[in-house]
Amino acid sequence: MRFPIRLSPPATSAAAAAAAVLAAFAIRRYLHPRSSMATSAHRRITTIFVAGKSTEDKQLLAAAVDGVLELGGEGGDSVEEVTVSLDSGAAGGAGFDAAAYMGALRASRFGRWMLWSPRMASTHDLVTHNFAKLPVGVVCVADVQLKGRGRSKNVWESPPGCLMFSFTSQMSDAQKLPLMQYVVCLAMTEAIKELCRAKGLPELDVKIKWPNDLYLERLKIGGILCTSSYQPKVYNICTGIGLNVDNENPTTCLNAALKELKVNSPMLTREDILASFFNKFEVLFEIFSNEGFQALEEQYYNSWLHSGQKVTVQDGHGTQRADSVVTIQGLTPSGYLYAIGEDGKSYELHPDGNSSSAIRQL
Structure with missing residues (x-):
């Protein structure tokens, strides 16, 4: 099996330009083996935009994707058609603003490469099926998910306004794998609190409901899903997160809570939350990898709901x-x-x- 690796920079500027041109042409590939037999009624087009922290990051991801991504099996005779583009999407519109996100990102290992789609089946399926093609630490973001995944094969409701993303990582210690979800939960709760403080907003006391849910005022606002597969000497980990940022249904959301705490309060954005998450996660992941979960336990218990329950x-x-x-x-x-x-x-x-x-x- 192939190892997921960080791609080396192109040998020449001409090679980089060639990779960029290939991606910019928005190459379309039919991913279902019987696509030529399907009717337009069964065809769904997924547009995926490529973004990077730097121009080089963007070109490396474009070269890795090269217009070919597997989006997971949908069953029946449906055809998944994917369009890949170097355009990061319209900044300032309703869609995810890649430029704003990258501007707030300080992490060097996670989130530097981004795939974004206005509408797709599942971000988790995309990074899972394409792990070997993508740089480790890549994130996939969707404005709307059609088949978002939750724990125990549950479907995560994914309305507009919800931050939905999946990212990749690797770990060699099998004993630490079950604890990864706790590190992710802690990173998100800490990221939200730090972001509120940095922006002068009322602090939102988001709590962890074991094993992998996020709660605010006794209502679920988020969930985490971690899956892994094994290759020689390393575990490939795909982590998916759904967080209610600006959608009050089906429960409540972060911005609704801010409005209740302070009239005319500025709102949190998905872009700022995602950047804040990776900034915090990268620090916690380093501690977790080197010192184990014990080094984070006190922080974790301060953020969960269950002590003495x-x-x-x-x-x-x-x-x-x-x-x-x-x-x-x-x-x-x-x-x-x-x-x-x-x-x-x-x-x-x-x-x-x-x-x-x-x-x-x-």
């Missing part, structure tokens, strides 16, 4: 099953909930559990 678990099997009330203490080394019962018995609680210790409420 009492929940009911079902202990045992069949007719021997009994309810027990336990108090959550923290996380186990493997990333599950650690709780203690009223009788002093220790529990390791798993999400959506069907095991001998299943959480009834959380």
